Amino acid sequence: MSLPRPASPRALLADFRAFTRERSRAQWVAAVLAVLMPVIIIIGFVVDARTNIMPGEQLIYVDSWSANRSDAEIIAAQKVRQEQVDAAKAERQRQYQELEKRLGME
Known part of the structure; x- marks a missing residue:
């Protein structure tokens, strides 16, 4: 069983154009939001990891x-x-004993 021939860049571009024409604006907005949310979360983790780590x-x-x-x-x-x-x-120790008495932990 042989592998299919690689597609040319023109064929790839034509397929991509056809794919984008079939999608509605709402689907594109949802796709962009679906990609942006994890990217923003990952960027937040990276920024947080670099914040306040040095003494x-x-x-x-x-x-x-x-x-x-x-x-x-x-x-x-x-x-x-x-x-x-x-x-x-x-x-x-005296402070802790006083706290113990106030909390009734005797």
Whole structure:
């Protein structure tokens, strides 16, 4: 079984013209809308994928310490920072316990 001969560009153009003449204006509008809706949705996904994906500017605070500080000074500073962290955790826990009482979740 052999394949059909390829059509010439003229025959293709003639077939396309005949096809377009048989269609009403409403069918063409519906066809254009049927193609445009998915294209618009895909463009929306592409635009959304490129929006707000990079992290914003970040500020990094660096403590400046003298180069000749003693181990005792380092340990004292670490204890102060640990106390601050513990106090923040305790405050957060107190807030959650207060919320629990207000919601009656005891």
